[in-house]
Amino acid sequence: MDDSPVRDPKVLREDMIRALREQDGIRSQSVAAAFAAVPRHLFAPDVPAELAYNLHRTVPVKKDENGLDISVMSAAHLQAVMLEQLEVEPGMKVLEIGSNGVNAAYLQELVGPYGEVTTVDIDPDVIGPARLHLDATGYSQVKTVVADGESGVPGGPYDRIIVTVAAWDIPPSWIGALTEKGRLVVPLTVRGTTRSIALDRDGDGLTSRSYGLAHFVPMQGEGAAQERKVMLRDGVALQTDDVRVPLNTQALNGALDTSRLERWSGAAYDLPDELDLYLTLNLSSVARLHADPAVIDSGIIEPSARFGVPALVSDDSFAYRTRRENADTGGFESGVIAHGPNAEALADEYVNVLRRWADNHRRRGAATFRYLPGPAPSPLPQDTVLRRHGIVTVTWA
Incomplete structure (x- = not known):
């Protein structure tokens, strides 16, 4: 009582x-x-x-x-x-x-x-x-x-x-x-x-x-989201609304069984919500990686995926952000974990994006969003997201 x-x-x-x-x-x-x-x-x-x-x-x-x-x-x-x-x-x-x-x-x-x-x-x-x-x-x-x-x-x-x-x-x-x-x-x-x-x-x-x-x-009704979500294995999922991102469930699950590649950027890790947004909009083929606590506790996936983390995805490999303590970068340093045959290339791209954010955009409010109704340009620029009724473009101060 x-x-x-x-x-x-x-x-x-x-x-x-x-x-x-x-x-x-x-x-x-x-x-x-x-x-x-x-x-x-x-x-x-x-x-x-x-x-x-x-x-x-x-x-x-x-x-x-x-x-x-x-x-x-x-x-x-x-x-x-x-x-x-x-x-x-x-x-x-x-x-x-x-x-x-x-x-x-x-x-x-x-x-x-x-x-x-x-x-x-x-x-x-x-x-x-x-x-x-x-x-x-x-x-x-x-x-x-x-x-x-x-x-x-x-x-x-x-x-x-x-x-x-x-x-x-x-x-x-x-x-x-x-x-x-x-x-x-x-x-x-x-x-x-x-x-x-x-x-x-x-x-x-x-x-x-x-x-x-x-x-x-x-949102429900006509405006409901168009998303794809795949379970790589129990407790590990990838989710995206970008039709260009390959989600080969069997190959990506197999990538998890390969040795993990660990790469550190030398860039500070802070302002996680701003960094998350930048990564989401600047990685070339991005999905969101989710892992439940049991999988994280087993050491298969890093804790950064507990509430979702941007993942760079190819047909048979993926990479995602992690962090470690480093006094030289102000407390924490951003890094990358990559799995699969294409791990090296994905880790290189991911690290370069982490460094670019830390060097040029590491503050709150750096993004400006614009929404333009109507047909999208072709090819679609990197910081542009295609929607049903128009496009979202993002520029960074």
């Missing part, structure tokens, strides 16, 4: 806001005021209030037939970061794609009595409770719509659009629904890694203003 005292939700909310400020989740007074006004726990009545106000934990809303989350109330820290990226002003018209209710309430606080908020979700089982919670907490002016967000929602143009599911692409309906000076904040998944990117309207396309780590359940 749990005898711990039940804490007052108001105190929990105050503690959450204080912690969000300390962790740079909340930076503006307007977002702080929105978080102070909304009774977050009432949007998750079936879980303890402590969970609803936890900075970094999600609250399950709906699971699929395999028990996997397909809708959640996002963690407070991530919601705050994305709302700061959105830079909502009073009187604006805002569209939210992917709904659980509480974020729409924050948005209504931000736009004020003369602004408009519309929240859309593809699943009636999600939008129904969101509607009930919004009405019960005094946010009846928020419009709720059941629809596939890929197709957009009538009622625009919108000053701001925020997407709260991981999106593989940016459909024309989103760009077309933005005002001339509009902004889209979207968790965009590129080659298996996701960043929340704030993109401003830039002619026919979009240009980024900021980006940060994000983790969301994937």
Whole structure:
């Protein structure tokens, strides 16, 4: 029996806001005021209030037939970061794609009595409770719509659009629904890694203003991701959305049985999220390598693969990043583990990319994303990712 005292939700909310400020989740007074006004726990009545106000934990809303989350109330820290990226002003018209209710309430606080908020979700089982919670907490002016967000929602143009599911692409309906000076904040998944990117309207396309780590359940419906995932053996998987990457399961599993090649770069290992992004976009044939704890504990795969690591893949070989302690590089040094007949060549390419990042781009915010709708150029440049409706290009400061 749990005898711990039940804490007052108001105190929990105050503690959450204080912690969000300390962790740079909340930076503006307007977002702080929105978080102070909304009774977050009432949007998750079936879980303890402590969970609803936890900075970094999600609250399950709906699971699929395999028990996997397909809708959640996002963690407070991530919601705050994305709302700061959105830079909502009073009187604006805002569209939210992917709904659980509480974020729409924050948005209504931000736009004020003369602004408009519309929240859309593809699943009636999600939008129904969101509607009930919004009405019960005094946010009846928020419009709720059941629809596939890929197709957009009538009622625009919108000053701001925020997407709260991981999106593989940016459909024309989103760009077309933005005002001339509009902004889209979207968790965009590129080659298996996701960043929340704030993109401003830039002619026919979009240009980024900021980006940060994000983790969301994937988009459903017409905008669902097109990914391939293969299991090399129990507990070892490769995943990519790049159709050009060879995923020869039998040959790559056989590569794991060969002696491993270890190569060290002499380059510092830090800012892992920025390095991860750079590797993902600059290796010539990249997939994401995942290994479960039992495989890592056995020594077959390095710990860097526990939550996914960029892997350079050929038909019968692969290489991935690791690290070791090295005081000469400021604490840790980046290195490469490679397996298979082509290990030498893959390790050489990987090490060169590690060194290039350390020499030229080792800081936060070095990337600028651009989204251009329409057909892709041929051949596709290295820092360009082909999507269904357009291309993502990335340049590095």
